[in-house]
Amino acid sequence: MSFVDEVEIHVVAGHGGRGALSFRREKFIPRGGPDGGDGGPGGSVYLGAQANLNTLLNFRFQKTFEAGRGAHGEGSNRRGKNGTDVTLAVPIGTVVYEKQADGSVVQITDLTIEGQRVLIAKGGLGGHGNANYATSTNRAPRKFQPGLPGEEKDLRLHLKLLADVGLVGYPNAGKSTMISRISAARPKIADYPFTTLVPNLGVVGLSGDRSFVVADVPGLIEGAHTGHGLGTRFLSHLERTKVLVHIVDVSSMSGRDPVDDYDVITRELALFPGRDASGERLADKPVVVAANKIDALDDPGRLERLRAHLTERGIPVHAVSAASGEGLPGMLKAVWRDVAEGRARDAAAAADPVHDPVSD
Ligand SMILES: Nc1nc2c(ncn2[C@@H]2O[C@H](COP(=O)(O)OP(=O)(O)OP(=O)(O)O)[C@@H](O)[C@H]2O)c(=O)[nH]1
Ligand SMILES: [Mg+2]
Incomplete structure (x- = not known):
């Protein structure tokens, strides 16, 4: 039996999508208003406790886990799709530590219950499209936002078996x-x-x-x-x-x-x-x-x-x-x-x- 009780991994949440710069173009509507939709938020990384696992072996080879990017906003006020979330399955009894910039480690959570799911790295926000910036004085704004990066963390997972x-x-x-x-x-x-x-x-x-x-x-x-x-x-x-x-x-x-x-x-x-x-x-x-x-x-x-x-x-x-x-x-x-x-x-x-x- 292989038993891994401590692993280090890197998790990256998805980047938010860019807001769109776009103006309505339709027959019979000359100078259409701004219709650039917002970018979708990036996907987040979660950890989920599963009773049928009893090692951290799955993390021995793959060390980096990324959630999906949010899609860019589009014209016609179309909002970009959300990035796909990622849930990493860990055994019950997994304690999660985050490495800090100064090298110290801080416990951030502890998965002790079957089915427990914890947000570890949040996806970046999508940017606003230019439709958001129309005002009475500026009906044709060219302003839009980029998406924001998702959270990125270095984690140490430590399995402490739950035995009576x-x-x-x-x-x-x-x-x-x-x-x-x-x-x-x-x-x-x-x-x-x-x-x-x-x-x-x-x-x-x-x-x-x-x-x-x-x-x-x-x-x-x-x-x-x-x-x-x-x-x-x-x-x-x-x-x-x-x-x-x-x-x-x-x-x-x-x-x-x-x-x-x-x-x-x-x-x-x-x-x-x-x-x-x-x-x-x-x-x-x-x-x-x-x-x-x-x-x-x-x-x-x-x-x-x-x-x-x-x-x-x-x-x-x-x-x-x-x-x-x-x-x-x-x-x-x-x-x-x-x-x-x-x-x-x-x-x-x-x-x-x-x-x-x-x-x-
Ligand atoms: N006669 C006798 N031998 C025993 C008994 N319990 C264990 N042994 C023997 O003692 C030896 C060590 O047994 P293990 O169960 O491997 O001991 P352990 O404490 O798990 O040892 P480690 O894994 O090395 O820490 C083996 O040869 C066993 O057969 C017992 O009740 N009676
Ligand atoms: Mg023994």
Whole structure:
């Protein structure tokens, strides 16, 4: 699977058409009045969110997108045709930044809803034809306007997947095995670190209509926030999740201590600066810890030490095997509770749009 999560594009709205300079010429009407029509406005560029897309791959080859020119005005007061609009389809979760003249980038919009369409670059106005300028003192104006250029922008599109649940943990902890167990996603699984290089999404269906989206992201290591391993590049995909599942390998396969693993990854999450729309940081999200690989638990003391460490901190821990499925139903129930709570909170925030949690 190809996955592109950041692209830069250039969009150009259409130039407006020129107004016409024209005078009526008809039989029996000598010296006809001015009848130059207005130019048509140029087409605009829009972005539209589409649920069936999950990458920005379409933007990898074509980088410049132009809307149509407005047609020139014509005689007989004929207005030029409007330029054709262009709507670029992007996946839900696309954040749009505009590059400023000084090189800085400013977020201009965020497409989060299926079917949402946002005007990005407005077409230029068409010019007035000379018919507009007739007055009682000037019945034969020769004045007309050119069309105006359309807006032109350099954009950076950044896809932040919209998942309810993020799986985090060291490389090789079993994140991809977990998502393939609990959803229909089939990512690559292998016995070496950094098998997963791009995020994978899966839908988990529980009984009834309870379902949620899980993201499996590349593994983290100590120093990820300073760029070690794959860095925190992929953590931005988790900014909008409602709960994190922290997977810790409690078998001896890792050669590390599970308590240390938990602390290291927790510290990396705490150092990640990104926030979601409500100002929440990754470290503020509810965490469910999955002590994984209990089918291969050669030293039960490893699980017990992790359990004691977390119980002290009031964090729930589920002993599971992503390989055999043991313990997963209980873990998913706990995850669902947090997802449902997060959704209820989002719905309440949406119903109360005046409240701005970032500024208060
Ligand atoms: N015995 C046992 N092995 C497991 C379990 N879960 C995962 N593994 C093995 O652990 C190795 C790594 O699993 P992955 O699912 O690829 O791990 P990951 O966390 O996605 O790793 P990265 O993508 O590199 O970050 C594979 O050999 C899996 O078969 C488990 O519950 N029990
Ligand atoms: Mg993986």
